[in-house]
Amino acid sequence: MVNYQAPGVYVQEVPSGARSIGQVSTSIxxxxxxxxxxxxxxxxxxxxxxxxxxxxxxxxxxxxxxxxxxxxxxxxxxxxxxxxxxxxxxxxxxxxxxxxxxxxxxxxxxxxxxxxxxxxxxxxxxxxxxxxxxxxxxxxxxxxxxxxxxxxxxxxxxxxxxxxxxxxxxxxxxxxxxxxxxxxxxxxxxxxxxxxxxxxxxxxxxxxxxxxxxxxxxxxxxxxxxxxxxxxxxxxxxxxxxxxxxxxxxxxxxxxxxxxxxxxxxxxxxxxxxxxxxxxxxxxxxxxxxxxxxxxxxxxxxxxxxxxxxRRLTNMIKESVADGTRWVVFEPNDHTLWKSIRRDIGAFLTNVWRDGALLGTTPQQAFFVKCDEETNPPEVRDAGQVVTLIGIAPVKPAEFVVFKLMQSADNTQTENAGA
The missing domain is CATH 3.40.50.11780 (Rossmann fold)
Structure with a gap:
């Protein structure tokens, strides 16, 4: 703690605690x-x-x-x-x-x-x-x-x-x-x-x-x-x-x-x-x-x-998360750590979702990150482990494009946009 000697206003820069996870290269x-x-x-x-x-x-x-x-x-x-x-x-x-x-x-x-x-x-x-x-x-x-x-x-x-x-x-x-x-x-x-x-x-x-x-x-x-x-x-x-x-x-x-x-x-x-x-x-x-x-x-x-x-998207996510969370090793295994893990991985996967790689209209539909007392019971913590469960919904290619056509006896009518 800083020892202040004179009365006045002091401004300090406090780190937010968030650690960015970047995407690893996939094309080497x-x-x-x-x-x-x-x-x-x-x-x-x-x-x-x-x-x-x-x-x-x-x-x-x-x-x-x-x-x-x-x-x-x-x-x-x-x-x-x-x-x-x-x-x-x-x-x-x-x-x-x-x-x-x-x-x-x-x-x-x-x-x-x-x-x-x-x-x-x-x-x-x-x-x-x-x-x-x-x-x-x-x-x-x-x-x-x-x-x-x-x-x-x-x-x-x-x-x-x-x-x-x-x-x-x-x-x-x-x-x-x-x-x-x-x-x-x-x-x-x-x-x-x-x-x-x-x-x-x-x-x-x-x-x-x-x-x-x-x-x-x-x-x-x-x-x-x-x-x-x-x-x-x-x-x-x-x-x-x-x-x-x-x-x-x-x-x-x-x-x-x-x-x-x-x-x-x-x-x-x-x-x-x-x-x-x-x-x-x-x-x-x-x-x-x-x-x-x-x-x-x-x-x-x-x-x-x-x-x-x-397969390649999953590889990228695995490698990126592994590299971006190396700071977790040897940290105190408690609620504060679990919250930090959820925050960092969640922010990373949100960016992946915004790039169009995950299916869903909201981040909640596209992925989930679970790291809490349920995934880390006492026996897991005693073993020196912190367990995080990640679920993703990757987009899949439209491999088979099917158009179903039918004939109609009625004439097709187009309504004016201003009608």
Missing amino acids: AGFIGVSPDATAYPDEVRVLDNWTQFVDQYVGKATQGTPLSNAVFGFFTNGGSRCYVVNIGTGGSLTGTAAKPTGVTLFEAIDDISIVAAPGYSDADAYSALQAHVEHPLRQDRMAILDTPEKVDDVGSLTRAATSGLPGGDKPGGDAGEGKSGDKTDGKSDGAAGEESLGAPQSPGGYTALYFPWIVMTDPVSGKKVTQPPSGHLAGVWARVDATRGVHKAPANEPIQGALDLVRRVSRGEQEVLNPAGVNCIRYFPGEGIRVWGARTKAPEASEYRYVNV
């Missing part, structure tokens, strides 16, 4: 693959803010790009602003070993990353490595964009998960019209004719999203047309939608900048097979061009996280 990507110069910074994480930096560090004297370089180019072309890159070198692993970690293992310590992709790696082992990374209980703050194999004769094979140890896709690489470098596989599991299982496994929490088919683009390194897995371009589309509309907007019905054509023109009938299985299609529409025409995760059909934007 992490890419794994082989760079044009396969010896450049192997098994090392590098952060990039533009395509020129990638060229300076990873292209060198190479005359042909790779799926990694094309993905990074597509990311920045479509609106991405920052990414992390790991060059695993020729024949490298997506995970590495305990003695020599690489790939997704190097991303574990980077909290900024919210999107992960390994362009062109589309077999069961790659799917497993990426899914294990994003679903780890200590993370669950990011999503993985998965690629399908380039050549798929039967789209139904993408609805069934590939099995580890069996062929499940082609290796990354190749020019358009010339096939791809690497081993060619057919996805057969018992010698029977046709492909059987080329898809990604289900993600119960919706932490992965699968896109089909590959795109055709101009390799910025060689200047030639090449076929390219779409994950890097899709990461850029996600980042662009985040910046222009918000993470709550489904990253679909969006153009893919730099995509000249598709390896396969998906029909409506084929998408009717793929969409319920969580395979997002990229389609061509006359007059509109190439567009992302799906917004589902690999969560089960009945899951509340079956839409990409719902």
Whole structure:
């Protein structure tokens, strides 16, 4: 307490106690693959803010790009602003070993990353490595964009998960019209004719999203047309939608900048097979061009996280609340603390609701925050815990737009506004 000596009026600034919770970034990507110069910074994480930096560090004297370089180019072309890159070198692993970690293992310590992709790696082992990374209980703050194999004769094979140890896709690489470098596989599991299982496994929490088919683009390194897995371009589309509309907007019905054509023109009938299985299609529409025409995760059909934007919005809220309430640790666990928690989280979610991310005409309809004696009984407090229950009502995309038309025998009459 200040010791006042002379009579008079004294004005003090008193902190309000409110602590603002800011939204974390949702558009920083992490890419794994082989760079044009396969010896450049192997098994090392590098952060990039533009395509020129990638060229300076990873292209060198190479005359042909790779799926990694094309993905990074597509990311920045479509609106991405920052990414992390790991060059695993020729024949490298997506995970590495305990003695020599690489790939997704190097991303574990980077909290900024919210999107992960390994362009062109589309077999069961790659799917497993990426899914294990994003679903780890200590993370669950990011999503993985998965690629399908380039050549798929039967789209139904993408609805069934590939099995580890069996062929499940082609290796990354190749020019358009010339096939791809690497081993060619057919996805057969018992010698029977046709492909059987080329898809990604289900993600119960919706932490992965699968896109089909590959795109055709101009390799910025060689200047030639090449076929390219779409994950890097899709990461850029996600980042662009985040910046222009918000993470709550489904990253679909969006153009893919730099995509000249598709390896396969998906029909409506084929998408009717793929969409319920969580395979997002990229389609061509006359007059509109190439567009992302799906917004589902690999969560089960009945899951509340079956839409990409719902999963990513939830991730953003979780991470933002965790970062913005770190001051709570070691505070006295009493009514004053509970009130402060309700106030800060409530203010944050109100802003999220105002951005259009939560459903409801009032904040009370859009969310609730409960932190009181009921959520924190004596046994919880004795364990050193403070428990807050948060409920949100995220908006979901209008995936199926239905118009019901009928004929009327009566003439339609329009009343004048001033009548």
